[in-house]
Amino acid sequence: xATSPKFKIEDLHVGIEGKEILKGINLEINGGEVHxxxxxxxxxxxxxxxxxxxxxxxxxxxxxVYLDGEDILEMxxxxxxxxxxxxxxxxxxxxSGVTNADFLRSAINARRGEGNEISIMRFMKxxxxxxxxxxxxxxxxxxxxxxxxxGGEKKRNEILQMMMLDPRIAILDEIDSGLDIDALxxxxxxxxxxxxxxxxxxxITHYQRLLNYIKPDYVHVIMQGRIVRSGGPExxxxxxxxxxxxxxxxxxxxxxxxxxxx
Amino acid sequence: xxxxxxxxxxxxxxxxxxDVSVYRTGRGLSREVVEEISALKGExxxxxxxxxxxxEQFYKMPMxxxxxxxxxxxxxxxxSELDFDNITYYVKPSERQGRTWDEVPEEIKRTFDRLxxxxxxxxxxxxxxxxxxxEVVYQSMQKDLEAQGVIFTxxxxxxxEYPELVKKYFGTVVPPTDNKFAAxxxxxxxxxxxxxxPKGVKVEIPLQAYFRINSENMGQxxxxxxxxxxxxxxxxxxxxxxxxxxxxxxxxxxxxIIVKENARTRYTTIQNWSPNVYNLxxxxxxxxxxxxxxxxxxxxxxxxxxKYPAVIMKGEGAKxxxxxxxxxxxGQHQDSGAKVIALAPNCxxxxxxxxxxxxxxxxxxxxxxxxxxxxxxxxxxVKCDTLILDNKSTSDTIPYNEIKNDDIVLEHEASVSxxxxxQLFYLMSRGLTEDEATQxxxxxxxEPFTKxxxxxxxxxxNRLIKLEMEGSIG
Numbered sequence: 048x049a050t051s052p053k054f055k056i057e058d059l060h061v062g063i064e065g066k067e068i069l070k071g072i073n074l075e076i077n078g079g080e081v082h083x084x085x086x087x088x089x090x091x092x093x094x095x096x097x098x099x100x101x102x103x104x105x106x107x108x109x110x111x112v113y114l115d116g117e118d119i120l121e122m123x124x125x126x127x128x129x130x131x132x133x134x135x136x137x138x139x140x141x142x143s144g145v146t147n148a149d150f151l152r153s154a155i156n157a158r159r160g161e162g163n164e165i166s167i168m169r170f171m172k173x174x175x176x177x178x179x180x181x182x183x184x185x186x187x188x189x190x191x192x193x194x195x196x197x198g199g200e201k202k203r204n205e206i207l208q209m210m211m212l213d214p215r216i217a218i219l220d221e222i223d224s225g226l227d228i229d230a231l232x233x234x235x236x237x238x239x240x241x242x243x244x245x246x247x248x249x250x251i252t253h254y255q256r257l258l259n260y261i262k263p264d265y266v267h268v269i270m271q272g273r274i275v276r277s278g279g280p281e282x283x284x285x286x287x288x289x290x291x292x293x294x295x296x297x298x299x300x301x302x303x304x305x306x307x308x309x
Numbered sequence: 310x311x312x313x314x315x316x317x318x319x320x321x322x323x324x325x326x327x328d329v330s331v332y333r334t335g336r337g338l339s340r341e342v343v344e345e346i347s348a349l350k351g352e353x354x355x356x357x358x359x360x361x362x363x364x365e366q367f368y369k370m371p372m373x374x375x376x377x378x379x380x381x382x383x384x385x386x387x388x389s390e391l392d393f394d395n396i397t398y399y400v401k402p403s404e405r406q407g408r409t410w411d412e413v414p415e416e417i418k419r420t421f422d423r424l425x426x427x428x429x430x431x432x433x434x435x436x437x438x439x440x441x442x443x444e445v446v447y448q449s450m451q452k453d454l455e456a457q458g459v460i461f462t463x464x465x466x467x468x469x470e471y472p473e474l475v476k477k478y479f480g481t482v483v484p485p486t487d488n489k490f491a492a493x494x495x496x497x498x499x500x501x502x503x504x505x506x507p508k509g510v511k512v513e514i515p516l517q518a519y520f521r522i523n524s525e526n527m528g529q530x531x532x533x534x535x536x537x538x539x540x541x542x543x544x545x546x547x548x549x550x551x552x553x554x555x556x557x558x559x560x561x562x563x564x565x566i567i568v569k570e571n572a573r574t575r576y577t578t579i580q581n582w583s584p585n586v587y588n589l590x591x592x593x594x595x596x597x598x599x600x601x602x603x604x605x606x607x608x609x610x611x612x613x614x615x616k617y618p619a620v621i622m623k624g625e626g627a628k629x630x631x632x633x634x635x636x637x638x639x640g641q642h643q644d645s646g647a648k649v650i651a652l653a654p655n656c657x658x659x660x661x662x663x664x665x666x667x668x669x670x671x672x673x674x675x676x677x678x679x680x681x682x683x684x685x686x687x688x689x690x691v692k693c694d695t696l697i698l699d700n701k702s703t704s705d706t707i708p709y710n711e712i713k714n715d716d717i718v719l720e721h722e723a724s725v726s727x728x729x730x731x732q733l734f735y736l737m738s739r740g741l742t743e744d745e746a747t748q749x750x751x752x753x754x755x756e757p758f759t760k761x762x763x764x765x766x767x768x769x770x771n772r773l774i775k776l777e778m779e780g781s782i783g
Binding site for chain 2: 100101102103104123124125127128129133134136139140142143144145150153154157158191192208212
């Protein structure tokens with residue numbers, strides 16, 4: 048297997064309940080790169096994340112998404128995951144009665160395949176170490192998956208999963224929302240510790256704040272379901288300082304949204 | 310195919326009559342049949358009288374339906390296909406050896422294999438051999454129990470060897486008049502367990518019918534009686550997760566438990582009936598002052614199950630905990646629930662009922678929380694959760710409350726949920742297949758139940774649920 052992933056989104060159109068939300072997204076992410084997609088609420092950021100992972104509510108009407116040359120849109124959600132795609136979700140589900148540790152071990156083993164399961168000792172060691180890095184109390188291992196977790200705890204748990212599953216492409220959907228500054232730093236450190244040529248990262252965020260801690264290589268602005276500006280980290284800084292209005296003015300956009308605001 | 314006869318010489322504890330003559334009553338029920346059963350067992354007259362009175366009662370009582378039964382006034386289970394004339398009420402154990410391994414359906418064999426059940430046990434469960442060869446384990450356990458004065462035998466033997474105890478308690482908790490099926494059981498009962506735990510004795514290991522199951526125990530009309538004397542403790546475990554392959558269509562058991570002052574009894578059942586069986590069981594316990602009764606009850610399979618473990622809290626400060634799961638698949642109706650009846654002050658009870666319906670299955674929670682005039686300060690908490698796996702399956706919750714005292718607390722929560730698209734998406738996005746994700750959600754749902762099971766049962770239970778859930782989605 049190639050050590051460095053290649054991820055390519057090609058003219059991606061996505062609709063929900065018949066309404067088109069993404070109108071032709073193009074983006075290439077290579078191993079070792081961190082891309083950030085920014086944009087005001089309701090411009091299609093989270094739709095992009097969910098559609099790439101394959102959420103059944105989203106309908107891809109046109110385009111392709113390739114991971115290492117394979118069109119993942121042809122695959123089931125779990126198959127995408129086993130190919131190395133990971134989505135840290137904005138609103139992860141709660142699963143009662145299933146402990147975090149049991150879940151994680153099942154997920155790791157699903158990727159490793161039958162006959163190649165991780166040993167319990169090795170798993171526990173790795174879990175302890177990773178939870179410590181993220182400042183998570185060890186009781187999290189035996190708590191039920193996301194049940195009763197605060198917003199911040201859920202976000203940490205998503206990053207824990209990412210670190211344990213060691214994906215090839217990780218999409219982080221608004222992982223900064225609901226985090227206080229200390230938690231944000233811990234989460235960012237966790238993500239930074241993962242940066243390597245074998246991993247490409249796509250960060251989706253509303254605020255520039257997170258990007259102070261995870262320095263992106265590329266920044267893209269999404270409006271009306273399209274990427275309307277791309278640049279380096281300086282683009283994010285300008286957005287932080289001036290907001291989105293200058294882009295709207297330059298492009299002559301009055302309403303940047305395509306979907307209902309949350 | 311060699312016909313394997315029970316090894317009678319090994320039955321030191323007399324599980325059943327040592328007469329191995331082949332005998333079965335014909336189909337249908339009559340006074341003669343009951344007399345024959347009693348005579349074959351060599352029972353004392355008082356038991357024959359008890360049986361005959363019960364038979365009269367059985368004839369007198371109508372089939373429970375919405376018109377004649379308050380309990381079943383809403384959405385009763387369908388018993389219309391149950392034909393009492395087409396049932397064999399007693400078959401001597403030796404006769405049951407007629408089945409050969411080749412006759413056992415492939416599906417059942419496959420399930421045994423996938424549950425990892427040893428071959429000897431498979432044969433027993435399928436009714437090919439009369440006993441599961443675990444005599445050694447059982448005998449060493451029996452020695453320890455005897456030293457503590459604990460009696461653990463089958464009920465037929467108890468009638469002969471401990472007549473005073475049996476006479477004193479038999480039929481006192483569930484009288485034949487209780488319901489038509491209790492009357493039927495009282496008339497034709499055979500097998501079941503008898504347990505007496507003396508004052509202050511705490512039985513450390515769970516008493517498992519598993520260790521001494523033989524075909525008599527697994528009969529259609531077993532009768533279990535447990536007496537936990539003051540300050541004692543016992544945990545009884547019956548059944549197993551393997552499918553109980555039965556060619557007979559009616560299982561109607563009665564379980565009576567007396568929990569004396571400050572004693573505690575836990576009764577754990579997991580039953581996985583084959584889908585032709587009507588499983589109509591009356592289970593009831595009486596808890597005296599400060600006593601604690603726990604029912605842990607798992608119902609899987611069968612055609613129709615009607616089973617409502619009950620606790621009558623008779624003495625002040627008595628406690629009842631009832632935890633149940635029911636899984637209904639295609640063509641199955643699990644009509645189950647719980648009854649807690651507080652007759653004394655400061656009694657507390659909790660009911661947790663978890664139901665799963667899939668492939669068009671039907672689950673009904675039917676329960677009662679009752680507070681008598683003297684139940685001041687009593688509390689009851691009822692929680693019913695249902696998980697529905699597809700649009701074809703249904704669930705109903707039918708709680709009855711009877712409150713005759715103002716100073717009580719009754720809480721009732723009910724929830725019905727579906728395996729949500731988002732939950733599946735979440736788990737699948739981590740690499741689990743849809744089936745694996747569904748299994749995980751279902752196992753999480755029943756975790757409050759599985760965690761109460763002895764380890765080996767919990768493992769079996771999880772395997773069984775995995776099997777049950779395979780391919781049930783999508």
